Amino acid sequence: xxxxxxxxxxxxxxxxxxxxxxxxxxxxxxxxxxxxxxxxxxxxxxxxxxxxxxxxxxxxxxxxxxxxxxxxxxxxxxxxxxxxxxxxxxxxxxxxxxxxxxxxxxxxxxxxxxxxxxxxxxxxxxxxxxxxxxxxxxxxxxxxxxxxxxxxxxxxxxxxxxxxxxxxxxxxxxxxxxxxxxxxxxxxxxxxxxxxxxxxxxxxxxxxxxxxxxxxxxxxxxxxxxxxxxxxxxxxxxxxxxx
Numbered sequence: 001x002x003x004x005x006x007x008x009x010x011x012x013x014x015x016x017x018x019x020x021x022x023x024x025x026x027x028x029x030x031x032x033x034x035x036x037x038x039x040x041x042x043x044x045x046x047x048x049x050x051x052x053x054x055x056x057x058x059x060x061x062x063x064x065x066x067x068x069x070x071x072x073x074x075x076x077x078x079x080x081x082x083x084x085x086x087x088x089x090x091x092x093x094x095x096x097x098x099x100x101x102x103x104x105x106x107x108x109x110x111x112x113x114x115x116x117x118x119x120x121x122x123x124x125x126x127x128x129x130x131x132x133x134x135x136x137x138x139x140x141x142x143x144x145x146x147x148x149x150x151x152x153x154x155x156x157x158x159x160x161x162x163x164x165x166x167x168x169x170x171x172x173x174x175x176x177x178x179x180x181x182x183x184x185x186x187x188x189x190x191x192x193x194x195x196x197x198x199x200x201x202x203x204x205x206x207x208x209x210x211x212x213x214x215x216x217x218x219x220x221x222x223x224x225x226x227x228x229x230x231x232x233x234x235x236x237x238x239x240x241x242x243x
Contacts (some may be wrong), residue, residue, distance in 0.1 A: 001017055001018045001131065001133040001135070001228065002016075002017070002134065003015070003016065003017050003018045003131070003135055003229065003230050004122075004227040004229050004233065005160070005189065005227070006222075006225065006226065006228070006232065007033075007189060007219070007223075007224055007227055008026070008027075008031070008032020008033070008034050008035070008036065008224060008225060008229045009027075009031045009032065009034045009035075009193070009195060009224050010025070010027050010033065010055060010191065010192060010195045011024070011027070011050070011055075011056060011139070011141070011142065011164065011191045011192050012024070012025050012026055012027050012028070012031065012034070012058065012119050013025070013162055013164070013189070013191070014041075014227075015129065015137060016227070017108070017133070017135065018132075020045050020106045020107065020108060020131075021043050021044050021046075021064070022044075022045065022046040022047075022048065022108065022129065023041070023044055023046070023047055023048070023069075024047075024048045024050070024127065024137075024139045024162075025037065025048070025049060025050055025055075025056040025058060025087075025141075026047060026058045026059045026060050026063055027056055027057070027058030027059070028044045028056075028058055028059055029059070030054075030055070030060070031055070031058075031195060032194075032195060033194065033195065034224065034225070035133060035225045036225050036227030037183060037223045038058075038059040038062065038063060039066075041063065041067070042067070043067065044063055044067040044069035045069055045070065045105070045106045045224070046069055046070050046071075046072065046092075046105050046106065046108065046110075047060050047063055047064055047069045047070070047071045047072070048071075048072045048073070048110070048125070048127050048237065049071070049072070049073045049077060049081065050115065050124060050125055050126060050139065050142065051074075051115070051117060051118075051119040051123075051124035051125065052076065052077045052080055052119050052120050052121050053118075053119070053120075053142070054131065054240075055195070056141075057079055057081070060077040060081065060086070060175070061081060061084045061085045061086050063146050064081075064086045064087070064090055065085060065086070066095065068090065069090065070091075070092050070105050070106075070195060071086050071090050071091055071092060071192070071222070072092040072096070072097070072103070072105070072110055072112075072127070073091075073092075073096050073125075073208075074096055074097070074098055074099070074112065074122045074123060075095055075096040075097065075098055075122060076096070076121045076122025076123075077096065077119065077121045077122045078091050078092075078095055078096030079095070079096070079121070080120075080121045080134065080175075081241040082135045084108050087232060092105060092110075097112055098112060098160050098197030099112050099113060099114050099123070099125060099188070100112065100113075102124040104114060107131070107132040108124065108129055108130070108131055108132070109126065109129070109130040110127055110128070110129055111128040111129075111130070111156075112125050112126070112127060113125060113126040113127065113128060113138075113140075113142040113152065114126070114146070114148065115140060115143035115239045116124065116143050116144045116146055117141065117142040117143050117144070117145055117169070117170065122140055124141055124143065125141055126138065126139055126140040126141040126143065127139050127141070128152065128156055128158070128182065128185075130156070133232075134232065135159050135230075135231075135232050136156050136157055136158050136159050136160075137155070137158070137160045137161075137162070138152065138158050138160070138161045138162065138183065138185065140161065140162065140163050140164065140171075140179070141160045141164075142169060142170045142192065143163055143164065143170060144170065144171055144175065145175040145176070145178060145179050146235045146240040147173050147182070149183050150182040150183075151180040152183060153182055153183040153184035153185070158183050158184065158185040158186070159185070159186050159187065159230070159231075159232050160185065160188070160189065160220075160230060161170045161179070161180060161183050161187070161188045161189070162188075162191050163176045163179055163180070163183050163188055163189075163190060163191065164176065164190075164192035164193070165191070165192065165193050165200055165203065165206045166192040166193040166194070166195075166199035166200045167199065167200050168198050168199060169192070169199075170181060170192050172200065172208055173203075173205040173206035173209050176188075176190065176210075176222075177206060177209035177210045177212070177213040177214060178213050178214075180210060180213065180214035180217045181213045181214040181217075182221070185214075185217055186216075186217065186218065186232075187218045187219070187220055187230070188210070188215065188217055188218070188219055189219075189222055190203045190206050193206075205220065206219070207219050226240055
């Protein structure tokens with residue numbers, strides 16, 4: 001099964017596996033890294049929202065209504081999305097799901113994880129996605145580091161982690177590098193950096209610390225808006241820093 005990842009800036013990632021397309025935190029307007037218009041995204045099967053801040057909900061409602069994609073969010077936040085216009089029948093599990101729970105949509109098993117941040121409704125979360133061929137990706141959402149990340153690394157063979165490194169509102173580069181060690185992930189895509197002046201403005205410090213804390217984890221160098229092929233650890237991983 002072919003897998004691609006497209007970073008649209010901030011925490012906005014689009015993952016494809018075969019003919020299934022997933023987008024997480026589809027924030028475009030106000031996102032300086034976004035290179036595509038959300039109206040150009042014609043096919044989506046799953047939309048996941050980690051929490052209800054505007055730079056994460058983004059265009060979730062509009063994309064759901066236009067594409068018919070199923071929308072995943074924690075109970076409470078899911079209700080807010082319905083109030084904003086997402087059809088109830090497009091909410092995964094009808095009312096959303098909760099931390100520790102798993103649902104399967106289009107063959108993709110989605111496990112909701114805790115995240116330590118803030119949210120106006122319910123709680124912030126992350127997601128572990130396990131695709132039909134076993135490829136496993138973890139989107140941490142906005143979060144600080146927490147020791148239970150080590151448990152996720154033991155429970156799941158994580159091929160790719162998407163982790164915030166920006167600091168101030170989330171993990172900083174040092175914490176994110178240690179998180180990679182705890183997760184025992186094979187590759188990492190840094191996120192939530194550079195979008196706003198207060199955040200870390202490059203991935204340089206994270207890359208330096210990653211080599212110290214988790215030298216076997218490769219950092220993906222993703223060009224915004226450009227799909228990059230990724231493979232499980234048993235194969236080659238493209239677009240990474242393997243030096």
